Amino acid sequence: MNQECITGLTQTWKNICDQYDETEHLAALRFIQAHVETLVTIFYEQMLKEPEAAHFFKDDIIQKRLIDTLRKWLLETFEVALNLQFEQSVKRQQKVGLVHARVGIPSWFIMRGVREIQRKMFELLQQDLTQSSLLVCSYIVQIMGLSTEIMCRSYEFNTEKSQEIKHNYRLFSAMQDVAVHKDKQRGSLLDWENELMFKIFSGNSEFYHPMFSKSEFGLWFIHKAAYAFSGSDQVQLVIDRIYQVDALTEQTMIITDKDYLQDLIQQIRELNREIQHLVDQLFQVAEYIESGNDSLTQLLNRRYLNTIVSREINFARQNQAPLSLLAFDADYFKNINDKFGHAAGDSALKFIAEALQRYSKGSDYAFRIGGEEFLLLLVDTDLVRAMSIAENVRSYIEKGLIRTAQGQQFNFTVSVGCVLYDGHPDYQRFLDAADHALYAAKNNGRNCIQVTKHLSSV
Template sequence: MIDHYYYGSIFTPQTNALLERIQPLIEPNLTRYVDKFYDVLLSDPGSAKFLSNELVEQRLKTSMTKWLRETTKPKTKEYVVDSMRYHQSVGEVHARAEIPMSLVDVGMTILKGEIFTTLILAKHSTQETAEAVTTLNRLLDSALSIINDSYMRGKVTNERTSQEFITASSAQEVALEIERIKSSIYQWMTSTLLAHKFSTDAFNESLFQKDFGLWIRHKLPLISADTKRAGDINAALELADQACTALAKSDTENEREQAAKLTDTLKEIIWLLTDEADRNLAKESKQDSLTTLLDRRFLSPILQQETAMALQGQNSFSVIMLDLDHFKRINDIYGHGAGDIVLRHASKTIKDKIRLTDYVFRYGGEEVLVVAPELGLEDAVKLAERIRVGIEQLHIELADQRHVKATASLGVATFNGHPDYQRLLNEADAKLYEAKRSGRNCVRY
């Protein structure tokens, strides 16, 4: 029967007894299996781009050893359900981190080869060796099928959400942001070209570090339904940045040509952005209706993008988790209508304090999450403090001419190299509750 091959049906008394007997062979070699697994993957250019030596040593080897130990040990009937959930969570992590399942399949082949070699060299009877190899092969394949299924469900959900984020963008807000970006480009272009007449220092900073450069690199790909246009704008910015580098060299022989190239390229970017804004005007809103913040369901594609960019060696990013203090008390004393007013004022303050490049989500209830691309811990803490002060200084007037004050607790976390962005959210959440335990109305990191 096919049920015989399902993960939940594998752990019979006979199978558990067999796993008990081979545990002394497998357990001492777990580290060696995992080392071999990553040695092979890191030596292959196709798989190495998803990994790094530092990531493997600090994060993934420990997780892989834990998974292998968990998978190959005997299990009671009651524990099998928890074990299946564990494999499902592994698949979810792979989906969030966008690790290809083809890479996981290759890894499984490597692990099987190492484990089976151990069993064969143990010189047990032919029948017992065959039974052990067959059982572990069935067990590992069943665990992998659970991971695969969970991965595909997570991948489909993420892709659907990513597309929904693009197609549900608020046309008005996108158009407004684009106008601000165009204005920023115009302002930089005129002031910098004027300054260049007196000094070449004006071109020393990369355009990708400017507000408009950060926006183009991080936000544009997530709000543009046309990936080619977003790519064209990024490519044009790269050309403009190269022209800046050439102009920064005081001995350049074609200074006028480079300045003209820079101006023409920036004008092309402005034209492409104008076209993008025009195409967005017919779209619907993706915002939470009360706060006008982004809906939490759009968080996944953004964090996936920022994590991937950080892992590729670009600058890190930070998240800020915020919770309004004693919000239930405000609702209880003044009514839920007053709570809504406080939320709207606090949300507007947060949006006023963040950079144009940043994202701000209504995370749940009175919780807000800020995602800040290319912002290190020190600057993220400063941003969180500006938000905290801004909320503390609010003087909120209610409908009945009463007034209410609000404060917030904030937790800050910076990307630390783990490909699963949920770890980062958990860290920010832990820091948020540390802020609450410290008396509220403060920032912890």
Template sequence: MLSSGHWNSDDFAALRSEMAALYESTPLHIRETVTKVAKRAAPVLVQRFYRVLMEQPRADYYLNQKVVSERLSDSLQRWIVDLLPTRLPDAERLIQQQTEVGNIHARIHVPIALVLRGFRELKHGIVEDIARTRLSDTESTLAVHFISIMFDLAFSIMSAAFVVGSERAARSQEALRLFATGQDVVTEQERQRAALSEWAQTVFFHAQLGENSEILPLSQSDFGLWFVHRASLLFSASNEYDAILGAIGEVDTLSRSLRENPDADSRPVLLKSIKQSIDHIGSMLGMLFERCRESENARDPLTRVFNRRFLSTMVSREISIHNETKRPFSVVMFAIDNASKKRATYGEDDVDVIIQHTATLLFNSARRSDSVFRVGQETFLVIRVESDADKAYDFARDVANRYAMTHFDVGGKTHYENSLSFAVAEYDGHPDPKRLVIRAQQALSRN
């Protein structure tokens, strides 16, 4: 049917119905005037569009004059004319055209605000041209309404495609980033610290020997290349990350002065400045690696099941799957009974052993497709996929029964008194993933 995966038959029917109503309510001679104006004014509108866009901050990052003149101008002219035909356009073709544009914007990461600014300029320009036609005030109002709705429809389709494309790119980037963080972060930190130190030692060595021409810019060293091309996979955008990039540029400026100025009197000052910058880079790099280790630890250190950090993300993922497949899923909240009494009897360390045993039993009882989280001190949550409330309840009851028959070795003694409380909440269609978890928590508190 449609190549854009986010458009279903209901969306298509609604769009076609909205366009049909718009064309029916707009007299034919007004639509003919709009089409004529669009064809005649398209070249001027395009010039105005790109002139205004190129004045926006960072627009030159996405656009340049050569690409605009050679490729984009003709495409935009065709887009304007195709968007405002006299006869009702084919809805499927319109969706495909705008989806393609939205996908392109997502791939090249064009800010949505920049696209909106361009749309406003196009609408403003064509409305000015409509005002210069022989249409009456009432007819001009209908023409402007027609133009605005068609532009808004196009932008809504583009935006939907942009969001889907951006999410797809973000998932790919996140997968790549998680692969990178899955490596030994501690080893990577030591490797890059050594690379930075080695570069500095080489600079000082060549400077002492008077071999200034042998000094390599920091940005071209092993450390510099790694930071520019790989560090972004480990570190999210931050002040420290940007500061290190800036410091690398400052060090390159200093080392260039060292290469180009053989004056022995200025050498100590330059070397001292380089050392200060390298020390600053090393300090900020340590902060980034420390933050990376903390933020990327998705598992509870005691039980090794997931912690709460990705709970909403995982529930959101199941909601998306449910919206596509209509298959149910549920969450089950488990709590270790009499936890405070156990602490008073056994102490914190022994209760930690009970918590670990509980997590192991839950993990072994769940399917590989399920997800187990520790969400509180003695509380766990299991996302039970493709299970309605009844099936999830059967699973939870079976787990609780087996838990009650399990004997834990606590402090060298066998602990027999084990029981779990549980509550089940089936997904009810609410889009907020936190609401499902709250429902399970509330149900557990009532038990």
């Protein structure tokens, strides 16, 4: 949901509360506080009668966490009219819907549970059929209905997001001949550059050349390729470089100083070579889209990450099997690119991929999730093995030596976050725990391993 939607829902929540006075707000909160344990109990009693619910609520640790979460949700929802934190509450409902979408809990489960809470609430309120109790009942029903609506909106939004990724894959597969597109667009880029060089060196001090963003290549990339390749790291880089070339091209048409003009030409050529390199990587992505590989390292890309981690979590829960996750990040990677060039940076990334493959099993999953960040999902792996692999990879990379095409040599290090799966069904919490461990490793001086044994409760 965007901010405009959140703002509208925030106003709706406030409008509902404004229909009632503080006496009714307090009465509703006190009613919830007095009966929260009963309402939570009836919710899960009814949920566990549903055969489809067994997968989500079967073990004690998950049930305990979910009960605590539902209790907190009920109390916080009816404190909003008093603390006036309307927007914060809308965002909380939005987050709950997101978690439901990640875990895969169907919306109708939640609607079914809310219906049971409301049924029990009416049963309790029948003991006091005063005008005040009817107002309190009306207020509670409206607030619970709105809260559930926000959750479902968030659930649907995140489901649509998943479908959008699949649509992007279809766009990739619609490219009939990758090799033809690749050669054609490379030729288009070079034609634009050669035409500019000709005009500059023709001796005519006044000339006009179309902006790179308006050339055949620029229009193709901005209006077609950028969408087809959405999700790839290189897309925004190419777009940025295209507009940098535009700015330099404008200067070539007004500058008369030959030395300065030579400098501008060199900058344009360097940017265009970088664009060519990035576009080549994008076409490699298209070539590997069927297998879901990262074009540079041949590891899995992040688009399969959620699906695979979710599946392995389900397996670990059903079979009581250990599961570990390692997160890697190259230390000071920008310095490598700045000092030795992007080709050297690519060599460093390939070296990390080589290390991950060297020390992992065929059943493990190695991902490049973007930039210099990697994940290694270790199936049927306890913390002892996970730490051993983490140290092997860290040490191997630290001792390695990268050689550039220009004959230079350099080495680098990685920071590692390690987490052991603790049984919670939400895969994002597992990924976040690894990310937090990696962040701690960075803060602890880099080139080290940080372990997180337990995920924080939600």
